[in-house]
Amino acid sequence: MCDLGLELEKGAAQEESSSRSIKKRVGLIATCALGGSLVALYAGAGPFVAPALRKICLPFVPATNTQVKNVLSVLQSRSGTLVDIGSGDGRIVIAAAREGFRSVGIELNPWLVWYSRYKAWRQGVHRHTSFYISDLWKVSFSQYSNVVIFGVPQMMEQLEAKLQAELESPARVVACRFPFPTWTPDHVTGEGIDTVWVYDAKTFKSHTTTAKLLNSSEDKNHL
Incomplete structure (x- = not known):
């Protein structure tokens, strides 16, 4: 019985460790995805909001x-x-x-x-x-x-x-x-x-x- 209890505890610990590892990887992937999206958004929008007239800083603001x-x-x-x-x-x-x-x-x-x-x-x-x-x-x-x-x-x-x-x-x-x-x-x-x-x-x-x-x-x- 003792051996069985030890095995169960060991299995539960391994399962918990594996779960934490999966959550960590998912969090890392989500962070990278968000960061990549922001970079892509900046790269796409940057040319449009950059100053259009260099002598005077005139950012692009669309007419209503x-x-x-x-x-x-x-x-x-x-x-x-x-x-x-x-x-x-x-x-x-x-x-x-x-x-x-x-x-x-x-x-x-x-x-x-x-x-x-x-x-x-x-x-x-x-x-x-x-x-x-x-x-x-x-x-x-x-x-x-x-x-x-x-x-x-x-x-x-x-x-x-x-x-x-x-x-x-x-x-x-x-x-x-x-x-x-x-x-x-x-x-x-x-x-x-x-x-x-x-x-x-x-x-x-x-x-x-x-x-x-x-x-x-x-x-x-x-x-």
């Missing part, structure tokens, strides 16, 4: 459906070419193409550009859209009649000066999320993060010309 709707509403009476500066996943460009614009997206992140091209193809507007991997500060916007920008405050002053110098008078600029620092908007639509500010080039160019004439007149009077 309301923002897209507001942009299209202020461009209803417009036609011609449209450029989305920092076009992200291409949703503004694709939506504008559906409304009859010849639409272009400027984006520094190649992953987003390739994804946008794929989306445009899937949605049947690839013949009316173009997406370029480019730094906005190295591109001229003089050929566009409509400009859309989802910017951040740190870049708006520099971009304002660039567009001021390059755009022709018939052009229209639509700023989303943040307004330009010195321009007075011709129209404002939406509220909160969905607000869009509309600037007609003929307005901000005429204000600049008037300011230059006044400054020139003051300088002459001082002389």
